[in-house]
Amino acid sequence: TSVPILHYFIYGWKKRWVESKHRPDYGKFQLTAGKFYGDKEKDKGLQTSEDAKFYALSTRFEPFSNENETLVVQFSVKHEQGIDCGGGYVKLFPDTLNQEDMHSESEYYVMFGPDICGFGNNKVQVILRYQGKYHENNKAIKCRINKDTHLYTLIIRPNATYEVKIDNQQVAAGDLEDDWDFLPPRKIKDPYARKPRKWDERLQIEDPEDKKPEDWEDFEYIPDPDAKKPDDWNEEMDGEWEGPLIPNLNYQGQWKPRIIDNPNYQGEWIHPEIDNPKYKPDPTICHYYNISVLGLDLWQVKSGSIFDNFLLTNDEEFAEEVGNKTWGIRKDVETQWRELYEEMEKRKQEEEAKKTKEKEEEREDDIWGIEEEGSEEDSAETPGNDRQMKEDEAESGFLGKNEVRVDEKDEL
Ligand SMILES: *[C@@H]1O[C@H](CO)[C@@H](O)[C@H](O)[C@H]1NC(C)=O
Ligand SMILES: *[C@@H]1O[C@H](CO)[C@@H](O)[C@H](O)[C@H]1NC(C)=O
Ligand SMILES: *[C@@H]1O[C@H](CO)[C@@H](O)[C@H](O)[C@H]1NC(C)=O
Numbered sequence: 001t002s003v004p005i006l007h008y009f010i011y012g013w014k015k016r017w018v019e020s021k022h023r024p025d026y027g028k029f030q031l032t033a034g035k036f037y038g039d040k041e042k043d044k045g046l047q048t049s050e051d052a053k054f055y056a057l058s059t060r061f062e063p064f065s066n067e068n069e070t071l072v073v074q075f076s077v078k079h080e081q082g083i084d085c086g087g088g089y090v091k092l093f094p095d096t097l098n099q100e101d102m103h104s105e106s107e108y109y110v111m112f113g114p115d116i117c118g119f120g121n122n123k124v125q126v127i128l129r130y131q132g133k134y135h136e137n138n139k140a141i142k143c144r145i146n147k148d149t150h151l152y153t154l155i156i157r158p159n160a161t162y163e164v165k166i167d168n169q170q171v172a173a174g175d176l177e178d179d180w181d182f183l184p185p186r187k188i189k190d191p192y193a194r195k196p197r198k199w200d201e202r203l204q205i206e207d208p209e210d211k212k213p214e215d216w217e218d219f220e221y222i223p224d225p226d227a228k229k230p231d232d233w234n235e236e237m238d239g240e241w242e243g244p245l246i247p248n249l250n251y252q253g254q255w256k257p258r259i260i261d262n263p264n265y266q267g268e269w270i271h272p273e274i275d276n277p278k279y280k281p282d283p284t285i286c287h288y289y290n291i292s293v294l295g296l297d298l299w300q301v302k303s304g305s306i307f308d309n310f311l312l313t314n315d316e317e318f319a320e321e322v323g324n325k326t327w328g329i330r331k332d333v334e335t336q337w338r339e340l341y342e343e344m345e346k347r348k349q350e351e352e353a354k355k356t357k358e359k360e361e362e363r364e365d366d367i368w369g370i371e372e373e374g375s376e377e378d379s380a381e382t383p384g385n386d387r388q389m390k391e392d393e394a395e396s397g398f399l400g401k402n403e404v405r406v407d408e409k410d411e412l
């Protein structure tokens with residue numbers, strides 16, 4: 001059967017999604033719109049709720065195949081926690097999957113979505129199964145790492161082309177064959193071709209016509225013309241007399257011919273290519289049969305990612321429209337709420353930092369009082385310095401937090 005339209009509104013999710021029991025300690029998902037949103041009801045999604053946990057949740061539908069049909073996989077995810085390391089992708093499984101036992105090694109067809117771990121390591125994974133092996137996209141696609149909801153779309157077409165969109169904007173597209181190494185390359189370097197020995201790859205050469213002028217002074221030192229052989233020099237005993245050397249005032253340096261463009265330049269030699277005898281086109285790349293389960297199989301260090309608006313369809317245009325009508329119409333309100341939320345968080349942190357500082361100062365005053373009674377001489381300088389240092393620490397600690405926030409803003 002062909003690609004259906006499966007649009008998951010998350011209501012009643014507990015009846016339709018199955019938690020795996022493969023591990024006893026999978027993290028729990030909860031239904032929530034999170035700390036900021038465009039619409040408190042409509043933006044409810046599945047949120048990872050426990051830090052440093054694996055997650056394994058999936059939902060089953062009537063098996064279908066995308067043979068000779070377009071397959072669109074679309075969903076939205078919001079890393080409102082400020083994700084540090086964790087997956088934000090979905091997987092499509094065959095009908096043979098046992099959902100109760102789903103885990104990270106369970107065989108799947110497609111893995112698609114953002115994957116973030118550490119600085120600079122933020123990519124969109126598009127891992128596709130072909131002939132029993134998983135193939136990663138070899139053209140890197142960056143994902144979004146800010147806290148807003150983003151819409152991720154993967155389109156696989158029957159003519160073996162693909163497209164990845166983030167927020168309904170194309171971020172990658174091309175031939176499946178080119179951007180995954182499913183098949184051996186179409187062309188290879190001709191193993192019998194050799195660069196001709198006389199091939200001239202020199203862009204510039206020394207001018208063979210250029211001659212050193214007769215009067216070119218290329219001796220840096222010359223015999224001192226004023227030196228005289230000592231009268232008592234005995235050639236037999238002392239050897240031939242050589243006068244001392246003095247710097248040549250007319251020294252012009254070593255002569256070099258001028259450089260000219262090589263008139264015989266043939267360009268860089270390009271190794272000719274031939275058709276790869278090992279290459280055989282396969283029109284069935286990314287044809288999947290009995291696609292039957294959509295799952296979230298993740299590891300998250302800092303939890304809080306919200307998944308929503310899952311959609312499977314064969315209609316690119318429709319997927320775009322659904323994106324527009326869900327993520328699209330609420331994203332701006334969500335951003336406003338996020339900014340407000342972050343402003344409030346910032347103020348809260350500032351106040352807390354202030355309180356901590358005040359408390360520390362009170363405590364230091366107490367210590368100061370006690371020490372003053374003890375050794376007057378030593379304490380005169382030291383505690384004061386101590387306090388200065390503590391204040392600096394508090395300040396830099398606070399600034400540190402601030403810097404992080406600025407960085408996050410920059411990424412938006
Ligand atoms: C898909 O297309 C191929 C080639 O045209 C054809 O042989 C095959 O039967 C088609 N499959 C389906 C399910 O329509
Ligand atoms: C593949 O199909 C898409 C959508 O129908 C079309 O826009 C594209 O030109 C086709 N590409 C090739 C290489 O056939
Ligand atoms: C799809 O599933 C059906 C029922 O389990 C099975 O008979 C069929 O062989 C499967 N098709 C493929 C291509 O795996």
Ligand SMILES: *[C@@H]1O[C@H](CO)[C@@H](O)[C@H](O)[C@H]1NC(C)=O
Pocket residue numbers: 168317318320321324328
């Ligand atoms: C989705 O929204 C964009 C931006 O407003 C618009 O250009 C595009 O035509 C819309 N697409 C659909 C299918 O409605």
